[in-house]
Amino acid sequence: MRYLRLRVGDSALVDLDANQIGSRRVTLYDGPIESVLREGFGTLEEPARLYGRVWTAGPQVVIRYYAAHPVDGDQVPLCAVARLGNDQMRKSPESKPGMAILEGSIAAAFIVDAFR
Template structure:
């Protein structure tokens, strides 16, 4: 009979994996929209807060992200309303490139809103997180030639920042 030794690290990893099973990968779909089409307030799920604590990722931690892995190094980039798969270009705490970030894009307002709900490191499992894409000086602002349901942006890379709730 083989005895499996359980270490605290293994138990924490198992707990993290169990809590991530019910987490959304691309948003809840229950976000109220503001009159301009941008998403309203949304709580960060407790499972994501636990996972971020375990990973030692804090609110405000940030890095760089390619907004759409299907349009790497494209300028300008066209984002579509709905699910998005992005890729880290820099470390975000222990998450290293090319960790994938899964989230949702809203294109209804004057600026694109991107919220991330899960991260998947290379060779690893998806982990719930809460993060947003941001650029200074209005650079997530849509170009005027953006059609409904799309947003044309000048840059394919943005900052990604950890949050504890979506505002």
């Protein structure tokens, strides 16, 4: 994280799914995800990509990011999670197994020291 000039707790807004930017509602599926930075994040400039994994089994979506790809650089390791307050990562009731519908396509990516 030092390479990216990021510390635990640092955060930035991301478009959760690069394929659904600007959507009022976003549908996410279990498996890999590509998110897009909406603002600077340490040495990462927008629109750098964040790569991670989505889990939809519980009442809220869990997204963990493992790598970042700067606009003009090589992919680097990252340890971050997507978060929003007020239950905004909670799945919509019409979500089916293996997928989640969220009311909004933006979240914050927070740097963490480990996944729990």
